[in-house]
Amino acid sequence: MAYKQSAQTDRTGFERIAVVGFGLVGASFAAAVRSVHPGTKMLAVDVDARTLQEAVQRGWATEGALPDDPVFERFVREGCDLVVLAAPVDAVEGHLKRLAAWDFCGIVTDTASTKARISEAAARILPHPEHFVPGHPMAGSEKNGIDGARPDLFKGAHWILCPDANTPAEHFPRLHELVTSLGARVIALPREDHDAAVAVVSHVPHIMASSLMHLASRHADDQQALMRLAAGGFKDSTRIAAGSPELWCGIAFDNREALGEGLAEMQGIIGSFADALASDDRAALTALLAEAAEARRALPAAWVPSTERLLEVRIPMEDRPGVVAEVTTVTSSAGCNIQSIEIDHVTEDSAVLSLVLTDEGDVGRLSAQLINAGFSVSFSPLTAKEHTHVA
């Protein structure tokens, strides 16, 4: 049974972490880990020597290594328990090959903005592909490199994790604990659903921001003062257009299908606005604007539960693989937020998956879906005080 291999691990996290690609995301992650868990040995791996120097000087890494430096191989072979691949999407495959050559048996995760190609590459290359749990923090900035990094980048952000049926049961709880300790909230998503979802909320918006800059830049050629007229609305809508063109080109091509579909849909939506204007249809234009305004106003500035009430969900783990992935993805799809997750080992052969949920989402739907999927579930209210794991 998958969950039997879970020797009682140190739930405070990982002792030796290698972060490969020490730029905005990798360095921010390392900085956050070192600030919350200062004892963590952190190896920074990057192609840029200045970045490595800076990483150690700032105390965000305990050591730095270029990818070909034997220090990297030694660190991985000598008890590294987590490798985080945070390089640009096109650079990740080479590092998977390195890890495979070194027969790395610890957990591997990543931060890439797309998941299909990287998951396929990990399945093809790694000798233990089940130890790869794809990840994607939904936070970032238009800045690049270690100079844009900050330890609080992930506070309040969502962090996608994509376990699947082969993921060993303890991997998700361990990564969940680490990521939530940095102030992020985990969303479990099937890796095959990831790229289409983020195309809509991240990749299409990036191209739209870029397109807005093109529109304004074209007109600014004739009207010198135009950019000085750009106020909050324009700036809010275009900040991300300043991001690295190389990074975004890699992301766009990696997700070309879903991005292409999203852009085609966007053209249709813009067309509806243009049609309403052309046909002098004020009611249609108002309706389009009203629908968007209602949806935007419902988007919270920060996702916080409305009360401090917590709900404990206990699910006996049957001898069936993939229970953790199945339960956590159903929970996230019902809009519920898992504050903590543990596997309680009742006997040598039996365990109970225990989730603590915050007061969010559709618990009725969650309960029905879990019962339909054949789980026997018990729910019990909990106060924050009773829940000792709350940070």
Ligand SMILES: NC(=O)c1ccc[n+]([C@@H]2O[C@H](COP(=O)([O-])OP(=O)(O)OC[C@H]3O[C@@H](n4cnc5c(N)ncnc54)[C@H](O)[C@@H]3O)[C@@H](O)[C@H]2O)c1
């Ligand atoms: N920028 C964002 O807002 C954002 C947000 C979430 C996830 N991501 C994803 O995280 C990853 C990193 O993005 P970023 O914004 O930190 O980029 P970045 O450009 O800030 O950092 C990338 C770092 O990787 C290094 N690098 C390049 N090639 C390398 C190689 N072969 N081996 C090791 N290091 C290498 C670079 O020197 C740089 O320090 C990407 O996959 C990106 O899609 C980005």
Ligand SMILES: O=C(O)C(=O)CC1(C(=O)O)C=CC(O)C=C1
């Ligand atoms: O710049 C920001 O504020 C971001 O959140 C960056 C952002 C996004 O816009 O969706 C960019 C790429 C990702 O993979 C995740 C987050």
